[in-house]
Amino acid sequence: MKPLQELEFRLNGRNVRVEVLPDETLLEVLRERLRLTGTKSGCAEGECGACTVLVQGLPVASCLYPALRCQGQAVETVEGLAGEQGLQLHPLQESFIEHGAVQCGFCTPGMLMSAKALLDKNPSPDRTEIAQALSGNLCRCTGYVKIIDSVEKAVEKINGTGPAHHGSAEK
Amino acid sequence: MSRVHVVGGAMPKVDALDKVTGKAIYAADRLTQGMLHLKVVRSDRPHAQITGLSLDRAKAVEGVVGVWTADDLPGVRSTGPRAKDEPILCWQKVLRVGDPVVLVAAESEPAAREAAELVEVQYQDLPPILSPQEALAPDAPQLHPEGPNLVFERRLVRGQVDEALANSAHVVTNTYRTQGIEHAYLEPEAGFTHWEGDQLVVELPTKHAHFEQNELSKVLDLSVDRIRVICRTIGGYFGDKQCLSPAYYAAIASKITGRPARMAYSREESFFASTKRHPYSIEMTTACDVQGKLTAVKVDITGDTGAYISYAPSVMSRTIMHAMGPYHLDNVEVTGRQVRTNNPTAGSMRGFGVVQLGLAYECQMDLLAQKVGMSPEEFRRLNFLQADDTAPWGQQLSSSVGLTQCLDAVLAERAQIEPHPLESDPDYAVAWGLAAMHYGIGLTGLPNPGVAMLRVAPGEKIRLTVGIGDGGQGSSTSMVQIAAETLGVDPGEIQIICADTALTPNSGPSTASRITYVVGRAVFDAARSLIDRVGGELAREWGAQPDFSDGMYRLEGKELDFKGAVNLALNAPIAEQGAFDPPTQALDQATSQGSPYATYAFGVQAAQVAVNLETGQARVLRLLAAHDVGRVIHRVNAEGQVHGGAIMGLGYGLMEEIVLREGRIMNPGFRAYLIPSAMEVPEMKVTMVECPEPTGPYGAKGVGEPALLPTAPAIHNALTKILGQPVKKLPVKAEDIWRLLSQRAEK
Ligand code: FES
Ligand code: FES
Numbered sequence: 001m002k003p004l005q006e007l008e009f010r011l012n013g014r015n016v017r018v019e020v021l022p023d024e025t026l027l028e029v030l031r032e033r034l035r036l037t038g039t040k041s042g043c044a045e046g047e048c049g050a051c052t053v054l055v056q057g058l059p060v061a062s063c064l065y066p067a068l069r070c071q072g073q074a075v076e077t078v079e080g081l082a083g084e085q086g087l088q089l090h091p092l093q094e095s096f097i098e099h100g101a102v103q104c105g106f107c108t109p110g111m112l113m114s115a116k117a118l119l120d121k122n123p124s125p126d127r128t129e130i131a132q133a134l135s136g137n138l139c140r141c142t143g144y145v146k147i148i149d150s151v152e153k154a155v156e157k158i159n160g161t162g163p164a165h166h167g168s169a170e171k
Numbered sequence: 172m173s174r175v176h177v178v179g180g181a182m183p184k185v186d187a188l189d190k191v192t193g194k195a196i197y198a199a200d201r202l203t204q205g206m207l208h209l210k211v212v213r214s215d216r217p218h219a220q221i222t223g224l225s226l227d228r229a230k231a232v233e234g235v236v237g238v239w240t241a242d243d244l245p246g247v248r249s250t251g252p253r254a255k256d257e258p259i260l261c262w263q264k265v266l267r268v269g270d271p272v273v274l275v276a277a278e279s280e281p282a283a284r285e286a287a288e289l290v291e292v293q294y295q296d297l298p299p300i301l302s303p304q305e306a307l308a309p310d311a312p313q314l315h316p317e318g319p320n321l322v323f324e325r326r327l328v329r330g331q332v333d334e335a336l337a338n339s340a341h342v343v344t345n346t347y348r349t350q351g352i353e354h355a356y357l358e359p360e361a362g363f364t365h366w367e368g369d370q371l372v373v374e375l376p377t378k379h380a381h382f383e384q385n386e387l388s389k390v391l392d393l394s395v396d397r398i399r400v401i402c403r404t405i406g407g408y409f410g411d412k413q414c415l416s417p418a419y420y421a422a423i424a425s426k427i428t429g430r431p432a433r434m435a436y437s438r439e440e441s442f443f444a445s446t447k448r449h450p451y452s453i454e455m456t457t458a459c460d461v462q463g464k465l466t467a468v469k470v471d472i473t474g475d476t477g478a479y480i481s482y483a484p485s486v487m488s489r490t491i492m493h494a495m496g497p498y499h500l501d502n503v504e505v506t507g508r509q510v511r512t513n514n515p516t517a518g519s520m521r522g523f524g525v526v527q528l529g530l531a532y533e534c535q536m537d538l539l540a541q542k543v544g545m546s547p548e549e550f551r552r553l554n555f556l557q558a559d560d561t562a563p564w565g566q567q568l569s570s571s572v573g574l575t576q577c578l579d580a581v582l583a584e585r586a587q588i589e590p591h592p593l594e595s596d597p598d599y600a601v602a603w604g605l606a607a608m609h610y611g612i613g614l615t616g617l618p619n620p621g622v623a624m625l626r627v628a629p630g631e632k633i634r635l636t637v638g639i640g641d642g643g644q645g646s647s648t649s650m651v652q653i654a655a656e657t658l659g660v661d662p663g664e665i666q667i668i669c670a671d672t673a674l675t676p677n678s679g680p681s682t683a684s685r686i687t688y689v690v691g692r693a694v695f696d697a698a699r700s701l702i703d704r705v706g707g708e709l710a711r712e713w714g715a716q717p718d719f720s721d722g723m724y725r726l727e728g729k730e731l732d733f734k735g736a737v738n739l740a741l742n743a744p745i746a747e748q749g750a751f752d753p754p755t756q757a758l759d760q761a762t763s764q765g766s767p768y769a770t771y772a773f774g775v776q777a778a779q780v781a782v783n784l785e786t787g788q789a790r791v792l793r794l795l796a797a798h799d800v801g802r803v804i805h806r807v808n809a810e811g812q813v814h815g816g817a818i819m820g821l822g823y824g825l826m827e828e829i830v831l832r833e834g835r836i837m838n839p840g841f842r843a844y845l846i847p848s849a850m851e852v853p854e855m856k857v858t859m860v861e862c863p864e865p866t867g868p869y870g871a872k873g874v875g876e877p878a879l880l881p882t883a884p885a886i887h888n889a890l891t892k893i894l895g896q897p898v899k900k901l902p903v904k905a906e907d908i909w910r911l912l913s914q915r916a917e918k
Contacts, residue, residue: 038193104643105190143814
């Protein structure tokens with residue numbers, strides 16, 4: 001057995017310290033050691049996006065991301081999206097519920113994190129930019145239409161713009 | 172009209188909050204101290220005799236708890252959703268790449284992995300049979316001891332086909348081929364098992380918890396009451412996720428060791444272990460008269476069911492009932508057969524043997540329309556099944572046949588759409604294609620009762636229990652809506668419990684788009700019974716039986732809503748069960764005439780496709796879908812089903828294919844097996860057509876599978892227009908298009 005190493009990082013705004021094996025991925029550490037199972041494993045080879053989390057604000061496939069590379073960094077997962085107490089839903093979460101973006105839900109945490117990364121850097125993306133930002137996140141259930149709608153509606157909500165400003169293909 | 176109107180609306184999904192916060196529990200999220208980690212060693216040969224096993228090196232790995240073969244299995248050695256021909260661990264022969272041979276249990280994931288790599292299986296290779304043609308050759312070896320390679324054959328016969336063909340003005344004959352594809356649910360199969368006292372608790376995603384309980388009882392040699400199956404959040408199933416799965420291996424490990432166990436397939440293992448859509452080869456002759464009225468269709472279909480039977484008979488039974496499309500025909504002859512080979516096992520997948528046929532019959536419609544000189548839409552309109560028709564399988568149809576309305580809706584949408592910029596781009600050719608479908612709701616000619624329970628007690632939430640889990644389509648929400656609408660209560664008053672053999676009734680499987688229609692009707696019936704029971708209790712307070720309407724009990728000026736009545740009149744809980752078995756009639760063995768389904772969903776889709784004339788790359792620009800769902804229960808969820816189904820259909824039409832070499836899957840993962848991403852999504856417009864089904868809850872039928880069916884055929888028909896000839900196979904790849912483009916250029 002390889003020796004455990006100490007990893008310290010900021011997880012959803014809190015400092016955490018955990019012992020990990022040198023070859024463990026961030027996904028394994030989150031799910032198996034820290035019991036944050038909101039982040040999903042759909043392929044473990046960087047192809048589906050279900051494991052997307054933010055490291056220093058950027059979306060990464062946590063299934064390929066060595067946990068030890070997070071030393072001292074800030075990691076955000078779906079569990080932190082609704083504020084520290086988990087009580088204040090992010091506009092994206094509200095919008096996903098309201099506009100039918102969620103079916104089986106397995107892609108949802110990764111979708112939310114990719115969408116959040118997009119909005120953090122581009123507060124008013126159009127539909128094409130949204131689709132591009134989500135193109136690494138596979139969803140087999142929804143056909144993506146309502147996911148893209150939901151992100152668009154969340155943008156409107158955050159920016160206080162109405163549907164007249166951003167048209168949706170669906171409505 | 173009841174007071175609370177939730178049917179037809181779009182209340183938040185009952186499970187959405189948990190899913191957006193990461194709180195929903197999927198089987199792979201479960202974990203407990205001291206649980207075993209498992210690996211299955213699988214065959215890398217398509218067809219071989221097992222001549223020896225070397226397990227000592229694997230057993231010697233530190234942390235290994237067990238290395239088990241078929242001889243160690245606690246109960247039966249074979250299983251399967253229908254026929255029980257699939258070894259849980261093979262003991263004599265392997266029939267496909269991916270067949271399970273050895274099960275390893277260890278204290279940790281790395282130990283299990285290391286031990287699995289050290290297991291050696293010695294094989295003597297046998298010649299693989301890689302196509303139905305080879306398997307049906309007179310000198311072909313019988314692959315499975317249980318029976319011949321021809322595992323199923325069935326015919327549908329009506330009228331005089333040969334005579335009608337001879338007398339028809341126009342006849343087209345073509346051969347079509349469709350591919351195997353992956354369900355590609357985002358959640359790989361997983362299971363978690365642990366003992367609670369002397370009961371083994373099995374947690375997994377499944378489309379039928381009670382089936383698993385019964386099957387596991389045989390696999391584990393444990394009585395049914397010692398097994399509790401809990402369906403965890405289902406990360407997509409699309410027809411799969413029943414029977415042999417990681418949960419079975421975990422349960423076996425728990426039975427042997429008394430310890431908890433967890434297993435989840437990797438994506439690659441999921442590709443090798445899971446079933447595929449049946450690849451079909453279809454020979455179809457279709458004919459019409461001078462006016463364009465269809466006169467006859469003759470179809471011969473061969474399916475490759477791979478190594479094991481799985482759902483082969485059910486799939487083909489449904490195929491032949493749908494082989495002619497949603498058209499009026501008096502002369503029909505369909506022969507369908509399923510053949511065992513050494514390819515990956517094909518099983519149950521959304522669209523269940525119907526989506527393959529859509530390619531063929533819808534292409535034939537366009538080709539005949541062209542011969543007659545009619546537009547594809549007018550040709551279809553002339554031939555569509557109508558509400559008062561007798562279908563080609565001899566069934567008198569009910570009132571709920573909305574094909575013409577669907578066509579009109581799609582044409583109206585199409586007329587409004589702005590020209591796409593690519594239409595005027597000389598580097599592209601752009602065309603519209605059209606396709607229609609029908610789909611029988613429920614199991615083919617079999618009883619398939621749905622059961623639901625409702626329980627009320629003073630001061631408590633109303634508890635609704637159903638035996639089926641929600642695969643993401645929103646079935647739980649629909650069930651709550653139906654109960655709330657009927658009882659006249661706020662949906663928030665209802666708590667739903669799903670698919671737990673200790674708590675819920677057996678509602679049958681989540682299959683055949685039957686949940687809304689069959690189980691939904693059972694919920695409706697349970698609610699009606701409950702209204703009567705509570706009304707009876709109230710009568711004791713009020714002195715006479717009240718009426719119930721608009722969500723209110725009323726008697727001589729007094730009125731009280733349902734909850735008020737419960738609180739006033741009940742001092743103990745009461746529960747009512749609803750059960751609904753759709754009226755069907757078994758099919759005639761020789762001719763398949765009968766009433767196999769109580770009701771049918773219908774739909775029409777139009778796809779606008781652009782082809783890059785340089786590269787042959789095809790792109791769907793617009794997709795218009797109109798579906799007759801009887802009645803919409805949940806508007807957003809129903810649209811979501813159409814979006815998801817159509818995009819799955821787009822993948823089937825243009826992208827997806829299980830690539831085999833010597834029976835081995837060459838693209839077992841999302842890197843090489845591409846499913847549509849957000850970038851492939853066309854502009855979509857969905858119209859719900861509501862032709863109420865009198866026996867359905869509030870008139871509802873179903874939409875889960877129908878949504879998928881017309882998409883690939885519509886895309887294929889658009890490509891036929893662009894290319895001047897049909898491709899006749901799926902998926903249509905850029906190279907297929909490119910080849911036909913260059914042929915056309917040469918002419
Ligand atoms: S699980 Fe990481 S990309 Fe699929
Ligand atoms: S909701 Fe199921 S994969 Fe996206």
